[in-house]
Amino acid sequence: MAAGDRRFILHFDWTLFILVLALAGIGLVSVISASYGGHKLLNPLVIRQLVWIAAGTAALLIAVFVDYRAMQTYAYPFYVLVVGLLIAVMIAGHATGGSRRWINLGAFHLEPSELAKLAVVLVMVRYLREEPPKGGWGLQHLIVPFVLLGIPAALVLKQPDLGTGLVLVLITITLVFVAGLNWRTMLVLAIAGMLAAPLSWHYLKPYQRQRLVSFINPQADPLGSGYHIIQSEIAIGAGGPTGKGFLNGTQARLNFLPEQSTDFIFAVFAEEFGLAGAMLLLGLYASVIARGAYIARHARDRFGALLAVGLTAIVFWQVAVNIGMATGMLPVVGITLPLVSYGGSSLIAMMAAMGILISINTRRYLF
């Protein structure tokens, strides 16, 4: 490594690093808006978010210095650890708002489902790093990925955390697709998925069903679950082309928005900064995705390429589901907006993921 130090700094991916910091900055601004009570800007929520951005930056830098290829060795142990944490949540987790998602570590509430996304990506990529047979991966090759996805997904859904469960499924599909699943298998899976959808209704909790009903017809229960969608759409729409200005959003200020510093933070931001701000935010995400795809295409090994795809997929799917939900295009499932939403576990895990991405990019010059 010593010989490569100068090259290392030279080839550090400043583009991605700055994109990440910009998104975290937008997050901080939005958390201030969401938590502003009319008195002071630096309330405990904002200070905690600042601390987590700092911790996340450290995690990012550590990830950059780690040789990502070593992760092939640690993928399975890490996966086992995360599954263990998810089981611990079931047993001794800390419950808020009807679901059990956190482990209380005193100063910090760890949310293992945020780590589960990283663990699933690592372990999938570790499995899929082999070249596919002629004609691509078939159905019989999907048994292992299915089991690797199934265990954490089932645990996360049990919490219940529909959002993270959905993201785990989506990133797995993405990885299997890129790794070379043959088209016939894809068709079979698509048909099976369509047939299974009505069945899964049976397994949803009453409030989850209500959200789906409200999604189709928000006015059916404007005081209950349809409320979230309606209020979020109003906030975004009222922002208009240029927004109401920093700290001038009434929807958030008067607490019409639910979960406004986490799941619905996009609505807070879009109300105050309008279409212009929203486009800037989407542009930043698009740049991260483009950069991730670039890194994937230029990675030096199949493992690195697929890892880059997986990490980019986490960002993409969370953005798509979160903003889709906030704009009323998707039903409400609790999911964070990557790098922007309030919350330590999600922020630190996401910045570490970006660090790994930078590490893959940096190392293509090193060996």
Add this chain to the structure above:
Amino acid sequence: MAKFHIPRSNNRPVPLLEPRIVTLTVMMFAVLGLLSVRLYNLQVLHHKDNVEMADRNRIRLQRVPAPRGLVFDRNHRPLVDTKPSFDAQIVPEDSDNLSLTIERLARYTGADQIADKISDADEAGRPPYEPITVAERLGWQQVVALEAHQLDLPGVSLQITPARHYLYGQLAAHLLGYVGEVNVSDLKSHADYHMGDEIGKFGLERVWESFLRGDAGGQEIEVDAVGRRLRVLKEIPDTPGQSIVMTIDLNLQQAAEQAMQGKNGAFVALDPRNGDVLAMVSHPAFDPDIFGGGVKASAWKELMTDPNHPLQNRVIQGIYPPGSTFKIVDSIAGLQEGTLKPDTAYNCPGGMWFGGREYHCWRKQGHGTVELHDAIVRSCDVYFYNVGEKLGVDRIAKWSNQMGLGLKSGIDLDHENPGTIPSSAWKQKRFHERWYPAETLSVAIGQGYVATTPLQMAQVAAQVANGGIRYKPQFVKYVEGLDGNIAKSYPPVIENRIKIDPDALQDVKDAMADVVNGAGGTAHKAHLDNVVVCGKTGTAQVVGDKGGGDGEDEEEKNTPDQYKDHAWFIAFAPKDQPTIAAACIIEHGGHGGSASAPVIHDVFQRYFQLNPPPTAPAIARVLDNN
């Protein structure tokens, strides 16, 4: 580096992946494009509509819970209603010196933790100018004090809300139950409840929650740009909850509560013709009113740590050895199986040797040679050791189960304990041990492993009374709709029916009548002048092994209270065409005849005042020689 998996190809190591990565990127950008279109739609095309709606959002919707349904006794006299509760609210933003206001408010209302409640609400995301309730259920003097000092208390207002009120305090507390604020687990299982709502937590309030609750209404309240409340724009009407008409009789329940006053134990009376619960008492009880409007931590702790367990409903949760009351079950089992005839005679010399050990009768000097009738009347242990030995434990268990012992009665209350009826299979499963015949002797006199609830023993009395029909005990007669009509009724449910030979049954009834009215009977204290009461006493041993006795003896008077036995009495009346059956247990009461029989006497006396028997023959009272 060799340990890593690196394909040895040249500068484009992943050509195979490239097309799909490109496809994926294009799809991702397409989705982001779709989101942008949606944003343009919301923020530009529908901007005006949304601004209008955001302005209209100055209208805040406040849910107003529907008034909860009432609860009546069988004669439609109210037992539970709602009364206005005066609560103090504060809008912190309206007070320029908040800490001074809080200090004064605390002084006038005696409420503590006002500042904590405000900061809790703020942390939970209270919108500005949204009032916080800081003191509930204020007394008249506190209300007057607040009114008088209104000028010193900027931001403080009084709010009147309906609060659950139990008209007779502790009366039937375990049956009625109580309500409380929803907690996290309630919210999880009830999607339509909101934080702060009231929900039935225990007893009837919990089980009939869906009828009692009704549908919440709401108020559209206009707020200004900063959130200050301006006025109520619109009221959305609520649908009040439906009322419940119970099977219990207020007068009878009061008589039972009175009779149980100062005692720990349980009493339950059933209508043997349909399983209606006429009265149910578990003592010590609690005041269900303290749970409404935020139970005080100290009061809650007191209830939880009270060694007498006031929250436990002893009628269905308390399990006790039935003692000699179980001899009724032995008799029916023996008569049904043919191992016992009314004229079967055994000699009681005061004890019985079995398996190298002597099993005592409670009467040391013995009962001499007795037949079934006298054995029941005088509660001879040795007689029933013999009856039990002939039957064997498994046939005793079979008939006990037939009569509902060892099974949940199915009453619509939570946490019912099925009790225990041992059998050889049960012992094998529980202790991996075979059944020893000597253990059957203890079972025969209702000791050993046998454990029953007072409700089950009342059902035994009811089955003797009605000839072997076991009804599900029910305490709700019907649900009354808002129009005053019956919305849902609860007809009698027959759980089991055993065919008892009428002559054999008559023998048992005759004996039970003489327990109360005959010479040598153990329960003369339950005697009524105008009705023939039938009963059976029992003593549930707390310590030691002295045989299950029901007569009074000298030893009794010197035993400290906590070692005294539990006193049982089960009864029904009138002897012909019975209309009431009951069971009573007094914990550490000593003997059934002296402690429990008087309770049943008082309740039955009241019952027959309220429901006079068709004919009133004078019943000779046998002189008590005790």
